[in-house]
Amino acid sequence: MTWVLARTAIDDRKVMHEAGIKAARQSVYATYRERGHRIPFESVSIKKDALGKPYGHIHGESFSIPVSISHSFPFVLAAAAASDSQVGVDVERIRDFAPETRTAFLTSAEKDYIAAAPENRRPYLDTLAWSLKESVLKALGVGIRMHPKRVEVVQALAGGGQREAVLKIQGIPYTAAIEEWQVDPAFVATATIVSPLSVYTYNDRH
């Protein structure tokens, strides 16, 4: 996976969107060059599939490169991965969550894990849990079509940095490659690569 983190000066949706596209193009370009291919940067474009998920396209090539983009002012994060992977990224401002929000998106196991942590670490862990769920849902291409509580990330909350962890998606365990950064004292970013899923159903009864 190749990721690009950028910082913007203007809190404007259009500016953030364009910065995200540029970061995604840069990550696709770097991924392609890492494989030894020389291409002009101008040949790289970002398109969207039928579900609205972005992917990288090289002019003249038939394959697509998985990408993911996330914005949280002032940061923009993009990542590209190998064509047989599914990648999702997310960057979030660390915050205190309202109790009803925590109850709505955290599983019991996640709440228990975070409750056992020092109090001053809990906002970070709450935000990390959200960010991991978001990056997984984006990797799967389902976004808000799946409730975040259907993704359990408790095993991924420990560790930090680059690691493999078992996640549960609708109760089924998957191994995912995870990267986690505290990009700023006030922000956390995550990137997740999950193995391709050939069958997926949305049955959101919770």
Add this chain to the structure above:
Amino acid sequence: MTATSLMELRDTIIKIISETLGVPREDIRNDSKLVDIATDSIALFELLIKLETALGRHVQYEEIAHIETVGNIISYAETLQIDPAVLRAPQQP
């Protein structure tokens, strides 16, 4: 729903969007895009929770995947046949 109830429903939704996302009511229009007025995905999720509480209904995620604008939320809420008494009840978290 009566016309009055529909107005109450719309006013309730606008009020919740304004209070949850910190956007002045006069800046919220039917064609306002949620991704433009919400700072991030967490804010949108908190909005969903507040709306569920206010409308007294759990929302299936598949049903709201198409929602992009404030108008979409109001149209969706109108299909739920909300009891006006629910809108008038004091909100509990």
